[in-house]
Amino acid sequence: MRVPKRDLIATGVVALAVALYVLWLVDIALPWMDGIRATGAVLLGLGFAASLIAVVPGFDALLHGNKAYLAVTSLLGTAAFAGGLLMLISASDIGLAILMAAMVVLWAIATSHHMLIDAKVHGRRHFRLAA
Numbered sequence: 778m779r780v781p782k783r784d785l786i787a788t789g790v791v792a793l794a795v796a797l798y799v800l801w802l803v804d805i806a807l808p809w810m811d812g813i814r815a816t817g818a819v820l821l822g823l824g825f826a827a828s829l830i831a832v833v834p835g836f837d838a839l840l841h842g843n844k845a846y847l848a849v850t851s852l853l854g855t856a857a858f859a860g861g862l863l864m865l866i867s868a869s870d871i872g873l874a875i876l877m878a879a880m881v882v883l884w885a886i887a888t889s890h891h892m893l894i895d896a897k898v899h900g901r902r903h904f905r906l907a908a
Contacts, residue, residue, distance in 0.1 A: 784888045787831035791884040794823040798877050817864040817873050824857060824880045831887050846890060853883045 780788075800807065801816045810816045860875025 780888065781891050783831050784891050787827040787884065788888065790823050790827040790830065791880060794820050794827070794877070794880060797823075798873070801873075813868045813870065813873060814865055817861060817876065820873070820876060820880070821861040821865075824861070824876065824883075827880070827884060828854070831884075831891070843890075846886075850883060850886060853879050853886070857883065 797807075797810065797816065798820060801810065801813075806812075810819055857876050857879035860872045860879060863869045863872030864876060865872075
């Protein structure tokens with residue numbers, strides 16, 4: 778199986794979000810991320826960016842593909858957005874945790890799904906990075 782380029786890029790974006798979240802958890806404030814709302818806004822933006830990179834290019838196929846996958850990822854996306862809104866409105870630590878957990882799970886599901894689709898299309902069985 779191969780990891781599509783768009784998923785490699787989205788992986789980097791999600792990894793950056795996780796790293797920034799961990800910095801926030803251990804109370805290392807970056808100058809441009811002072812406070813939960815600023816941190817959360819950056820993480821929410823990175824989540825949207827990862828989605829735009831990995832999901833939007835194949836959105837038409839997504840709508841006509843596996844309905845269970847679409848339903849689960851839609852629910853997770855809604856949870857991420859709700860967590861982000863909760864965090865922005867009430868400076869909620871729980872909202873930020875929900876946002877991050879949903880983002881990581883969405884990334885894992887989407888990347889796995891894209892790898893499986895790529896393997897079916899190209900008949901690949903072995904893992905390799907995109908060239």
